[in-house]
Amino acid sequence: MLYLVKKRTLKEIKSKIENGTATVMTVQELIDRIGNDEKVQFEDVDVITTATKALMSGLAGIFSFRLSPPKKVRKFENVSMNGIPGYPGPCPNEYLGIIDLILYGTAQSKTQENYSGGMLFRDLVEGKSIEIVAKSVEGIEITKKLKLEDFQFARMMGTRQAIRNYFAMLNPTQKKVETIFSVFPIEGNYSQMTFSGTGAMNPFQNDPDADVLGIGTEILVNGSKGYIIGPGTRNDKLKPNMQTIADFKGMKPEYMGAFKTSYGLESICSIAVPIPILNDKIWNNIIKSDKDVPLVVLNVVGRSRVAEITYGHVWSNNFFVKFNSKKCKKCDECSVEKDCPTNAFCLKEGIDKSRCFNCGMCVVSCPDNAFEADLKKVSMKIETINEIKEIPVVLRQSDRYGAIKLAEELKAMILKGEFILKKPIEKLEFFPKVF
Numbered sequence: 001m002l003y004l005v006k007k008r009t010l011k012e013i014k015s016k017i018e019n020g021t022a023t024v025m026t027v028q029e030l031i032d033r034i035g036n037d038e039k040v041q042f043e044d045v046d047v048i049t050t051a052t053k054a055l056m057s058g059l060a061g062i063f064s065f066r067l068s069p070p071k072k073v074r075k076f077e078n079v080s081m082n083g084i085p086g087y088p089g090p091c092p093n094e095y096l097g098i099i100d101l102i103l104y105g106t107a108q109s110k111t112q113e114n115y116s117g118g119m120l121f122r123d124l125v126e127g128k129s130i131e132i133v134a135k136s137v138e139g140i141e142i143t144k145k146l147k148l149e150d151f152q153f154a155r156m157m158g159t160r161q162a163i164r165n166y167f168a169m170l171n172p173t174q175k176k177v178e179t180i181f182s183v184f185p186i187e188g189n190y191s192q193m194t195f196s197g198t199g200a201m202n203p204f205q206n207d208p209d210a211d212v213l214g215i216g217t218e219i220l221v222n223g224s225k226g227y228i229i230g231p232g233t234r235n236d237k238l239k240p241n242m243q244t245i246a247d248f249k250g251m252k253p254e255y256m257g258a259f260k261t262s263y264g265l266e267s268i269c270s271i272a273v274p275i276p277i278l279n280d281k282i283w284n285n286i287i288k289s290d291k292d293v294p295l296v297v298l299n300v301v302g303r304s305r306v307a308e309i310t311y312g313h314v315w316s317n318n319f320f321v322k323f324n325s326k327k328c329k330k331c332d333e334c335s336v337e338k339d340c341p342t343n344a345f346c347l348k349e350g351i352d353k354s355r356c357f358n359c360g361m362c363v364v365s366c367p368d369n370a371f372e373a374d375l376k377k378v379s380m381k382i383e384t385i386n387e388i389k390e391i392p393v394v395l396r397q398s399d400r401y402g403a404i405k406l407a408e409e410l411k412a413m414i415l416k417g418e419f420i421l422k423k424p425i426e427k428l429e430f431f432p433k434v435f
């Protein structure tokens with residue numbers, strides 16, 4: 001039998017976009033259409049938009065700004081923003097009064113409790129003033145308030161972004177365990193499960209061999225145009241990831257911030273990536289649904305494998321968390337207001353959707369079920385003890401709803417000609433896995 005290889009070029013896709021005949025869809029739209037038994041074929045779709053919104057610890061802000069007139073000090077050596085220490089340099093800017101600074105998203109403030117680089121980045125994007133305190137080598141201390149618009153250069157770099165999904169975690173031991181994979185210490189005896197990953201929406205899930213994504217691919221980082229600048233620090237074949245850069249100016253606060261875990265604050269970042277459907281291989285990856293995407297379950301202590309399920313077990317039109325004020329009994333102390341990992345809930349106002357991560361913690365912790373979302377209970381075979389267990393999901397550390405929103409924004413930009421698809425300049429290098 002003669003098998004015809006299906007192909008189209010980027011040039012053809014771009015001219016279809018220009019003359020208004022291209023079909024651009026988010027992955028979620030494609031999944032929904034296929035799920036509704038619609039026959040969607042290679043010929044029907046030109047570009048899909050993929051996205052993830054998740055905890056991404058490899059974030060750093062790179063800033064350059066003036067703090068004093070030239071000649072006043074030789075150079076600055078201790079610099080903080082809202083109490084968070086940064087790393088001045090590498091350029092010393094001798095006698096210029098200018099500071100170049102790198103500040104980590106995971107760094108914690110020395111002056112404000114529960115305040116991290118991820119929150120600072122969001123505050124900057126929200127237009128808030130940031131207090132800079134800098135000490136020069138001569139011992140002169142300067143304090144100044146700056147807003148994002150005052151920075152000559154303010155970009156977010158990600159060293160390991162949009163990793164191809166992640167894992168689920170459970171605790172087989174007898175004791176609770178504090179971990180970055182849970183808001184509260186995760187209970188033992190296989191009684192709770194948390195997970196990360198936007199499943200079939202994830203960019204690398206749709207291009208696992210990086211056939212389309214490469215150095216120079218334009219992307220959206222928190223809504224701002226940015227680029228893939230290289231492979232992420234642990235870019236291996238199983239879990240590909242990317243290094244990115246994007247201007248803080250143009251980012252949207254709802255896609256960023258920080259997430260409190262029982263072992264500290266992690267940064268939130270959202271990335272959307274277009275995938276032009278150039279051939280069958282790309283198409284065959286794209287049509288995979290959540291049920292086709294494996295989710296490996298690990299022991300939170302030591303991260304050894306205990307089971308395997310799929311993202312179809314945890315993501316199924318259950319993306320959005322709602323608050324039903326009629327069910328709220330106005331407890332003396334609202335546990336959700338106190339412990340919401342993104343400070344998105346207050347009793348007076350309800351859920352601030354620009355902060356909510358749709359993590360589901362509130363669904364589990366509110367005693368009167370005032371929060372609604374089907375977090376799922378998953379039946380799985382625990383390989384280590386050869387037993388079937390049904391384990392409830394208590395936390396989602398990726399926000400599929402937020403990812404869909406960003407993928408929709410990217411789709412609209414492509415169709416309006418505001419986001420031009422480009423060929424990467426080089427392939428992403430894969431590294432051998434380091435154990």
Ligand code: SF4
Pocket residue numbers: 327328329330331333334335336337347365366367368369370
């Ligand atoms: S814990 Fe639930 S019921 Fe109690 S005040 Fe908070 S939202 Fe209302």
Ligand code: SF4
Pocket residue numbers: 321336340341342343344345351355356357358359360361362363371
């Ligand atoms: S889902 Fe609930 S706990 Fe999670 S961020 Fe939103 S309001 Fe907070």
